[in-house]
Amino acid sequence: MSTDMEKVDKAIDLLKDSGVRITPHRHAILEYLVISESHPTADEIYKALEHKFPNMSVATVYNNLRVFKKTGLVKELTYGDASSRFDFSTKPHYHIICNKCGKIVDFYYPGLNEVETLAAQVTGFTVNGHRLEVYGICPDCQNKAAKDKDGDHPDQVSVTE
Amino acid sequence: MSTDMEKVDKAIDLLKDSGVRITPHRHAILEYLVISESHPTADEIYKALEHKFPNMSVATVYNNLRVFKKTGLVKELTYGDASSRFDFSTKPHYHIICNKCGKIVDFYYPGLNEVETLAAQVTGFTVNGHRLEVYGICPDCQNKAAKDKDGDHPDQVSVTE
DNA sequence: CAATGTAATTATAACCATTTTAATGTGATA
């Protein structure tokens, strides 16, 4: 178990070892990815840091996220037309995503080697990896839905869709 | 085992039952989805049909794909910034995707209920479903790579990234 | 066989996340 600071430092060491120059921007973006404990979009990162770097361009955020991706520090999560989200990933893990509010929560699962093996056998592909996401409704949205129904006190507005 | 024609007819019946008007465009798009045996992009469908319907607009393709999605006949496969691909799906199945050429091949797997159950327990979500894709290199691209190398005949090529 | 209203289609413009470009700035190294 390591603190956020330690995670950032470790990431920075890894970047340095790969010959990546550590700029204030890069430090800040990394730090935000670690501290936010979430899976922010490029724009969220940009907005979160623009008070600190008033001249920073969005392109810088994208450029640096790409650098982080190349070193394997960060994974890009893509979901159709919406913005990509960026995941500072230490351990391999899967995501469960709320269909109502879009929240993304990590969970661990032993691995799905069996699926990979079967897919390889059946299709003749050589397999590199896989992607798995589970979809559902998060506890918060479940509660909101329950409250909306109760008796009929619409003192809470139902949102949905 | 049913023929392509039967599949199309069945799909059309289903659409009619849902009150969807069957226009020549819709018939042609459906037919292309079934016959192509692939997972075309909206633009591929558009290009494939523009000789038959010289005045057809791209918007029509998108509109009708959305109609098909609503009835559950077609699934949209989204991969980041690239174009969506559309899958005329009869049985549930998974996809394995070539990292080199982008080819998508179907395969079947008993099901991953266990993952869903575990994810639900750990996160408190109620689960609706999941998405799984396997990535690798397709046989064609393996052969191409082998041929490119052929000084020292590696009968199996290891690929990464 | 009109007349009517609804749904489909067209053409074009708008959208928006992301990337590219070209110019400028910065920092490490020798």
Place this chain on the structure above:
DNA sequence: TATCACATTAAAATGGTTATAATTACATTG
């Protein structure tokens, strides 16, 4: 200090997809 590679900026371009408004086709009813 000179140099050179790399970072950053600002703005424009890209490209898939959607929205808009006008037009057209179709099914239904009288």
